[in-house]
Amino acid sequence: MIDDELKVTTRQRDGIWIIDLEGDVTTFAEEAITGAYEGVTKEGAKYIIINSRQSDYINSAGIAILIGVVTEVNRQAQKLAISGLSPHFQKIFRMVGLAQYADIFATEEEAIAAMQRHQQAAVESAQ
Amino acid sequence: MSNPQHMAPSGDEERVIELHLPSRLGYEKVAMDTASAMAKRMGFSHDRVESLRTAVSEAVTNAIEHGNQHDSAMKVVVVFTGSDDGLIVDVADQGRKLLDHTITERTPDIHQVLHSDDKGGWGIWLIKELMDEVQFSVAPSGGNKLRMVIHLDR
Numbered sequence: 001m002i003d004d005e006l007k008v009t010t011r012q013r014d015g016i017w018i019i020d021l022e023g024d025v026t027t028f029a030e031e032a033i034t035g036a037y038e039g040v041t042k043e044g045a046k047y048i049i050i051n052s053r054q055s056d057y058i059n060s061a062g063i064a065i066l067i068g069v070v071t072e073v074n075r076q077a078q079k080l081a082i083s084g085l086s087p088h089f090q091k092i093f094r095m096v097g098l099a100q101y102a103d104i105f106a107t108e109e110e111a112i113a114a115m116q117r118h119q120q121a122a123v124e125s126a127q
Numbered sequence: 128m129s130n131p132q133h134m135a136p137s138g139d140e141e142r143v144i145e146l147h148l149p150s151r152l153g154y155e156k157v158a159m160d161t162a163s164a165m166a167k168r169m170g171f172s173h174d175r176v177e178s179l180r181t182a183v184s185e186a187v188t189n190a191i192e193h194g195n196q197h198d199s200a201m202k203v204v205v206v207f208t209g210s211d212d213g214l215i216v217d218v219a220d221q222g223r224k225l226l227d228h229t230i231t232e233r234t235p236d237i238h239q240v241l242h243s244d245d246k247g248g249w250g251i252w253l254i255k256e257l258m259d260e261v262q263f264s265v266a267p268s269g270g271n272k273l274r275m276v277i278h279l280d281r
Contacts, residue, residue, distance in 0.1 A: 026152070027152065028152075057156065057159075057184070059155075059181070059185060059188060060188075060247060060248075060250040060253060061188070063249055065246070067237065067246040068246050070241065071242075074241070086177070087174070088174065088177035088178070092181065092253070095253075095256060096235075096237060096249060096253075097237030097238075098237065101237070101241070
């Protein structure tokens with residue numbers, strides 16, 4: 001009843017990797033989130049969306065885990081977006097400064113559209 | 128900033144709720160749910176209730192992890208006191224480890240945190256950002272006591 005439960009799954013959509021989080025993002029989430037990120041990176045992910053689904057409890061330990069992912073994303077020259085957060089957690093993520101390193105969107109669809117624009121810009125600059 | 132001591136309860140004991148929580152992570156959710164149930168009934172907006180939930184979770188988590196060092200024999204005591212002006216939440220631990228007060232004044236910087244091994248340290252800063260008043264003191268038990276106040280907008 002009291003234990004944190006987090007379900008983390010990954011999927012690919014139009015060349016963009018999505019890490020879905022369902023449940024509490026707290027200190028207990030570290031292994032699952034970091035493992036999912038490492039998994040999609042091994043698959044060659046360049047564009048990653050962390051999509052929060054029904055996560056109505058994200059605490060500072062969870063934020064620290066996501067900052068750890070941002071650190072790796074910067075090292076790997078990947079692009080990260082975060083979607084599905086409630087307005088409260090969008091506000092918290094902006095307060096913390098995460099929005100400077102990961103675009104934050106209300107919905108997965110908005111995040112996908114933004115990532116596709118980044119993909120297109122990368123293709124054009126490579127030509 | 129007004130002194131939260133001056134925001135005295137109206138004397139109605141039904142507006143005081145006290146929780147004694149085991150020092151085990153996860154029990155902070157009981158305090159969060161109690162806080163939001165009380166705040167909703169008092170007429171706080173959804174946004175303010177969400178801020179309160181986050182602040183209470185951070186305070187209780189700190190008490191479990193740092194104050195009581197996860198010692199299951201120790202309790203975290205949370206007292207919610209409603210008044211006409213707002214809600215006072217006192218969170219006290221039994222002080223296996225006293226709070227380093229330099230932490231209470233620290234403003235974390237994400238640029239520095241990204242290059243540091245320690246990605247944490249956001250909890251107390253978040254509480255101070257989200258609540259109207261925050262005080263740190265020593266509890267009668269000898270442990271740490273954090274008092275936070277959230278005012279009703281009138």
